[in-house]
Amino acid sequence: MGHVYQTWNTSVKRLVAGFILSFFLLFLMYGLVTYNLFSGFTLCFVMMTIAFLQAAVQLFCFLHLGSEKSPFWNTVLFVFMLAIMLIVVVGSIWIMYNLDYHMMMKN
């Protein structure tokens, strides 16, 4: 009955560290937009970098993504999903943008 089932070492420290880091990154994103530090494509790029960084922090600190035993199936699966979603999301945006461009009326 006293058997601990966790397959990773959770600790309060990791959770709190994840919380503080995410908190800071959230305010960083908010500050970038509110104080207009970047604009246009640079803003998109910086914002997405911070968003992915925050997702990584949460995956590692809260969901313990890299901390499983040797075959690391959880991480492998997640990376595979990222690859597919990159194709789907970036592909959709690219194709639809292209479609928009070619369907525009040429004055």
Added chain:
Amino acid sequence: MSGAHQEDYEKTLFGFWVYLITDFMLFGSLIAVYIVLDTNTFGGPSAKDLFNIPFALIQSLLMLSVAFASGMGSLKAHERNLRSTLSYFLIAAFISSVFLVRIFQEFGHVQSLGFSWKDSGFLSAYYSLNGIFGLHVILGLIWTVLCLIFVYIKGFHDVSLKRISCLKMFWQFLNIVWVFVFAIVYLLGVC
């Protein structure tokens, strides 16, 4: 004996992780649709006119707190600490219901301005994305309440721990999705 339990526990958690991966893909597709239809406002309002960034920031902080409380709750559950587990998950349930109410408040705000999801591609994509996110929160809330009742009655054994771990993973997954919704819909929308 404990080896079989351990394997069962790990298999269940991995299976739930596979489900969360497919759910990531669901939200990824919805976000892709939103990005494509972002500027299709058909003469109606755009993101700049509708969205309030401090509102979204507070939503993000609420969601982050839910994820943290769930993590703490799961930690306490593995230490077999009933009171702490119940407290943390009840806090998570309360905060996520506040989050849910605010999502509906935002829908109500858009509707009070006279616009609905039928008015443009942008509005349709926005309502779909936030609506399905809200649906996930509702289901998570129902699941949390049921799970806590089960743990309270049956105590901590294999099934309880599996369910609590899966519940924790669910709230933390929703938080990660919300990070992207916050960045793409609210922050980049208003710029």
